Amino acid sequence: MTTHKQEYKEQIGAIQLTLIPSDKYKSNKIVFKFRAPLDRKTTTKRALIATLMETNTKKYPTQTAFRKELASLYGASFYASVDKKGNEHVITAILDMVDGQFVPNGDTLLEKAFTLIQEIIFNPNVIDGSFHEATVAREKENLVQRLESVYDDKIRYANKRLTEIMFANENYKYGAAGVLEDIPNITGTDLYDYYQQFLAEDTVDLFICGDVKKEDVIPLLKKLPFADRKYRELDVIAPIHPKEVHTVKENQPINQGKLVLGYRTNILFGEDAYVPLQLANGLLGGFANSKIFINVREKASLAYYASSRIDSFHGFMLISAGIDEKNYEQALTIxxxxxxxxxxxxxxxxxxxxxKAMLSNQLLEANDQAQGLIELAYNNTLKKANLDLSNWLKRISEVTKEEVVTAAKSFELDTIYFLSKGADSNE
Structure with missing residues (x-):
């Protein structure tokens, strides 16, 4: 029988632990979230740190050796990624492993997993105060390729440009994966110098989802040599109301124009208006039955794609559409x-x-997996909210039309960006 018990939270030294007990899965997911202010000086280094974490360590200096050790833990996997949450930069490090009760001699598996985690975090592949130069060079090149690939994906590129323009006076304009121009000047020594600051200062959350007891986990956490620090609260975004609409048009040799509109909402995750905002976005452009999809794409046949999405930690909405250049004015008007x-x-x-039904199904699907439950728990932790899955579904069912309209009235157009092959100049 599948059971979901109450989440358990405790601050253990530098680590804020959240246990999400469930016997639904035959695996345990261990997820570290390292959080620091979003800043150009550090964001590229942090992106590289995430890739180095999943590549090798001092004890396992090659990717082959590292993967072999993971395989010895009954095929465990480890990977890391970077993300933005408002004005915060987050490194997520995930160890996926089978539940020890399903394998022979599995009673020590959790302890072995935390031994490897300690090796990954506290014993990186460092020689004479520098990350292993060949590894750094390879990961720098990989990061260059990832960032350059955005230019080839014009939908992502247009969204990136909208973000850079709309948030020109905010650190949010920097991507979580770093700044391409900053990569060449980062050395292994620079990276290790910052790594020590990262270990000492980042706010650390740990989420464990699976059939795990706190009595088994807490002694293992106490062995991790994190320096003590105060838990830093989320840097909450102040409301911004645009005084005018900025329109920027840029040209590239492309066949299909990319139109992106950026709206301020100033509504964040967990706030009273957040679920009505989700429904307003769903009605406007979030689903296939939405106004933008039907009226711009289906009825007027103006768009190859058309949708909207909201950012719940920076309080904005993006509407994007792929259109023929000649249809710019008509599409924008509609x-x-x-x-x-x-x-x-x-x-x-x-x-x-x-x-409401589509949003509820989307939530149920996203939270059917352990990672979905963890991401939701993290959002609630950051915003001190109580929007767990059951509360969220209940709130969706209760939202009135008036609340949705009020949320929609928060939409304030800030920036229009259009990428096309034409010769228009900036306005």
């Missing part, structure tokens, strides 16, 4: 009309009910 119609309540109770 998109603005759909936003205005949401703000006047031009949608039916039936459409709202359908969107």
């Amino acid at each position: 998109i603005k009309e759909q936003v205005a119609s949401m703000q006047t309540g031009d949608f039916t109770e039936e459409e709202l009910a359908q969107t």
Whole structure:
């Protein structure tokens, strides 16, 4: 029988532990979240640190040796990634492992896993105060390729440019994966110098999802030699109301124009208006039954794709559409009309009910996996919110049309970006 017990939280030295007990899975997921202010001086180094973590260690100096050790833990896997949460940069390090009760001699498996975690975090492949230069050189080249690949994906590129323009006066303009121009000047020594600061200062959250008891975990955490530090609260975004709309048009030799609109919402995860905002976004452009999809793509046949999405930690919404250049004015007009119609309540109770069902199904699907439960728990931790899955579903069912309209009225157009092959100049 599958059971979900109460989450358990405790501050253990530098680590804020959240246990998500469940016997639904035959594996245990151990997830570290390292958080620091988003800053150009450090974001590229942090992106490299994430890749170095999953590559090798001092004891396992090659990728082959490292993967062999993981394989010895009944095929465990380890990987790391980077992300932004508002004005924060987050490194996520994940160890996926089978639950020890399902394998021979599995009673020591959790302890062995934490021994490897300690090796990964506290014994990196460092020689004479520098990360292993050949490894650093390889990972720098890999990062260059990843960042350059954005230029070839014009949808991602247009979204990136919108972000850089709209948040020109905020650190949010920097991508979580770093700044391409900053990579060449980073050395193994620079990286290790910052790594020591990272270990000493980052806010550390640990989430464990699986059939794990706190009595088994806490002694293992106490062995991890993190220096003590105060848990740093999330840097919450202050509301911003644009005084004017910025329109930027850029040209590249492309066949399909990319139109992106950036709106401020100033509504963040866990706040009273957040779930109504989700539904407003769903009705506007979040699902296949949405106003933008139907009116821009289906009825007017102006867009190859058309959708909207919200950022729940920076309080904004992006609307993006792939259009023919000649249809720019018409597509822009229709998109603005759909936003205005949401703000006047031009949608039916039936459409709202359908969107509620789609959002609920989306949530259930996302939280059917352990990582989804962990991400939700982290969001609630950061915002001191109580929007667990059951509360979230209950809130969706209770949201009124009036609340959705009020949320839609928060949409304030900030920036319009259009990438095309034309010869228009900036306005």
